Amino acid sequence: MQNTYRLGIDAGGTFTDFILADRTGEVRIFKALSTPQDPTQAIRNGLALIEEETGITATEIVSNADLCINGTTVGLNALIQHKGARTGLIATSGHEDSIEIRLGHKEDGYRYDPEYPPARMLVPRYLRRGVRERVVSTGAVHTPLHEEDVRDACRHFLREGVDSVAISFVWSVLHPNMSCAPPISCAR
Numbered sequence: 001m002q003n004t005y006r007l008g009i010d011a012g013g014t015f016t017d018f019i020l021a022d023r024t025g026e027v028r029i030f031k032a033l034s035t036p037q038d039p040t041q042a043i044r045n046g047l048a049l050i051e052e053e054t055g056i057t058a059t060e061i062v063s064n065a066d067l068c069i070n071g072t073t074v075g076l077n078a079l080i081q082h083k084g085a086r087t088g089l090i091a092t093s094g095h096e097d098s099i100e101i102r103l104g105h106k107e108d109g110y111r112y113d114p115e116y117p118p119a120r121m122l123v124p125r126y127l128r129r130g131v132r133e134r135v136v137s138t139g140a141v142h143t144p145l146h147e148e149d150v151r152d153a154c155r156h157f158l159r160e161g162v163d164s165v166a167i168s169f170v171w172s173v174l175h176p177n178m179s180c181a182p183p184i185s186c187a188r
Contacts, residue, residue: 002066003023003064003065003066004022004023004064004065005020005021005022005023005061005064005065005066006020006021006022006065006066006067006068007019007020007021007061007062007065007067007068007069008068008069008071009043009046009068009069009070009071010071010072010073011034011039011042011043011070011071011072011073011074011075012034012072012073012074013034013036013073013074013077014033014034015031015032015033015034016031016032016033016034016035016039016042016043016045016046017029017030017031018030018031018032018046018047018049018050020050020054020056020061028050028053028054030046030049030050030053031046032045032046032049033045034074036074039072039074043070047061079122082120082122084164085163085164086127086160086161086162086163086164087122087123087127087162087163087164087165087166088123088127088128088129088153088156088157088160088162088164088165088166089123089127089128089129089165089166089167089168090129090130090131090150090153090165090166090167090168091128091129091130091131091167091168091169092130092131092133092134092168092169092170093130093131093132093133093134093149094130095130095168095170096125096128096129096130097125097128098168099121099122099168100118100119100121100125123166126160127157127160127162129149129152129153129156129157130149131145131146131149131150131153132145132146132149133145133146133149133169134170135169135170135171135172135174135175136171137171137174139171139174139175
């Protein structure tokens with residue numbers, strides 16, 4: 001640990017848990033009531049509780065932390081139980097089914113077992129749309145984004161009552177600033 005603190009936060013259905021570790025090895029656990037209508041309020045309440053009990057402000061913790069992790073049991077449970085918003089997926093054309101065919105994940109010992117049961121998909125096939133775009137592993141743009149493909153996908157999602165859209169473009173991690181690109185209108 002280079003800095004003074006490490007902070008972990010887990011938003012659960014009833015409580016939001018906080019674990020604060022310092023460089024001496026001391027670990028403290030705190031609990032605040034979860035606030036499902038605004039999960040950030042539970043984080044503010046928990047950080048205030050930490051300050052009240054330790055005298056350390058949230059600013060001091062975050063400014064002097066090696067690591068701050070914010071997880072959510074609520075979100076994980078939604079994924080496991082397949083509850084939550086009706087979601088559409090926009091992906092690099094040709095990669096709409098990569099998760100379903102499990103290119104990214106197969107349990108140890110079952111990688112080549114065709115009898116191993118398929119995972120239940122978070123986004124059904126009819127709500128996955130490929131769009132023409134491609135970044136290669138060097139970060140070079142091979143095919144610029146075809147905005148009309150995105151608009152077509154959005155129109156489809158609107159017709160299907162989609163509440164949330166996930167986006168998965170191959171090698172997009174090499175262009176983190178693209179999240180600041182101007183939005184594409186998906187209005188009806």
